[in-house]
Structures are given as C-alpha cells and as structure tokens.
Amino acid sequence: MSLEERVREVQARLTRACEAAGRAPAAVELLPVSKRQPEALIREALALGFTRFGENYVQEGATKAQALPQAAFILIGPLQSNKAKVALETFTELQSVDRLELARRLDRLAGELEVVRPTWIQVDLWGEATKLGGCPEGQLPELIAFLDRSPRLPLQGLMAIPPPGDAKPFGELAALRDRWRQRLGRDLRLSMGMSGDLEAAVAAGSDQIRIGTAFFGER
Ligand SMILES: *Cc1c(COP(=O)(O)O)cnc(C)c1O
Numbered sequence: 001m002s003l004e005e006r007v008r009e010v011q012a013r014l015t016r017a018c019e020a021a022g023r024a025p026a027a028v029e030l031l032p033v034s035k036r037q038p039e040a041l042i043r044e045a046l047a048l049g050f051t052r053f054g055e056n057y058v059q060e061g062a063t064k065a066q067a068l069p070q071a072a073f074i075l076i077g078p079l080q081s082n083k084a085k086v087a088l089e090t091f092t093e094l095q096s097v098d099r100l101e102l103a104r105r106l107d108r109l110a111g112e113l114e115v116v117r118p119t120w121i122q123v124d125l126w127g128e129a130t131k132l133g134g135c136p137e138g139q140l141p142e143l144i145a146f147l148d149r150s151p152r153l154p155l156q157g158l159m160a161i162p163p164p165g166d167a168k169p170f171g172e173l174a175a176l177r178d179r180w181r182q183r184l185g186r187d188l189r190l191s192m193g194m195s196g197d198l199e200a201a202v203a204a205g206s207d208q209i210r211i212g213t214a215f216f217g218e219r
Contacts, residue, residue: 031074079094099139121143122159132161
C-alpha cells in the first residue's frame with residue numbers, strides 16, 4: 001500500500017469514528033508519528049499537506065528537523081533533563097513533560113533561548129511511568145500549577161499512552177481532563193489514541209490522535 005492509500009484509510013477511520021461519536025471530523029487532529037521512518041516518507045506526507053509530526057527521540061528529531069525545515073516536529077517520547085536544551089531547539093511543541101523538575105528546567109532554558117513552546121503534560125494513571133513516562137495523578141496539581149503560570153511553556157492539554165485492552169482508560173482520562181478544565185476555568189486538550197485504538201479514543205473525547213503504523217507503515 002502506498003503512503004497516500006494508508007493516509008486515506010486512516011482519515012476514513014477517523015471520519016467514521018467522529019460520525020459514530022457525533023463529533024465533527026475537524027475537531028480531532030490527526031498527528032502522524034514519524035519515529036524510525038525515513039525522511040523520504042516524511043517528504044511524501046508533507047506533499048499530502050501534513051506539516052506536524054510526532055517524534056520520540058531527541059537526536060532523531062534533531063536530525064530530521066535539520067533536514068526538513070518545512071516540517072514541525074513535536075516531541076512525544078520521554079525527555080531526559082540533560083536533553084532539555086536540544087529538545088527546545090528542535091521541537092516546536094513538547095508533549096511528554098511529566099515532572100516538575102523537568103518543567104522548571106525547560107522554563108528556565110526557554111527563557112534563555114527566548115522561545116515559546118506549547119506544552120502538554122503526559123499523565124500516567126496506571127502505574128506505568130517507569131516504562132513509558134508520565135506524571136502520576138498525585139503529582140499533577142503542582143505540575144499543572146507551574147505550567148499554567150509559564151508563558152514560555154503554554155499548557156495545551158494532557159497526553160497519555162494508556163495500557164492497551166479496553167476503552168476504560170480513555171474514559172478515565174476524559175474525566176481527568178474535565179475536572180482540570182473546570183478547576184482552571186479554561187480549555188485543555190486531550191491527546192490519546194494510536195493506530196490500534198483511535199476509535200475508542202475518539203469516542204471518549206480525544207482531541208488528537210497520534211498515528212504511526214497505520215499512517216507510515218511498519219517501523
Ligand atoms: C509510537 C507512538 C505512537 C504511534 O503508535 P502507533 O501504534 O504506531 O500508531 C503514538 N504515541 C506515542 C507516544 C508513541 O510513542
């Protein structure tokens with residue numbers, strides 16, 4: 001299957017999922033995840049009109065960002081503190097901020113670099129942080145409070161990689177998002193759903209699905 005065919009198939013899945021959920025298809029962003037995919041395929045996706053791409057690894061993202069200045073790369077993988085500066089220089093948006101110490105460092109460095117980077121908090125409600133990263137619910141209030149006051153790292157919403165299986169985690173994330181929306185009195189977006197489970201994520205209220213395999217093919 002060509003990239004174009006796969007993309008059309010993913011878009012059709014997304015449209016059907018939105019219709020089934022009574023949501024407008026334009027309400028959910030399809031973010032292609034280009035980790036471990038060659039630049040040539042990203043160029044093809046650019047030609048199809050996609051401009052934003054999720055990447056997991058800082059160094060790989062930096063190499064691609066240099067080769068493809070017309071693309072915007074978004075960090076969706078774990079971030080070590082010592083790579084914070086390169087991450088700010090490389091990515092237009094950070095989705096995997098999951099601890100206060102990292103947020104403080106990013107905030108200070110973003111000030112030095114004079115950049116603004118829309119930021120999401122990766123949350124972990126299921127005790128998988130050791131494997132995948134993510135802020136446990138108990139540490140969320142202080143992290144949200146900090147980012148909510150940081151003009152350099154404007155808080156966009158919550159991102160998660162829930163355990164595969166049933167749709168229950170998506171509902172838990174949607175409820176968490178709703179609670180914080182109310183508490184902050186403003187919108188927060190929700191990034192959840194991947195190739196295998198985008199339908200359940202959209203049904204639960206996801207605003208952004210991150211699609212690797214179904215978009216670019218096997219890695
Ligand atoms: C790899 C990855 C994806 C995409 O996964 P697929 O199953 O290939 O669609 C989405 N989000 C994160 C955080 C990832 O690491």
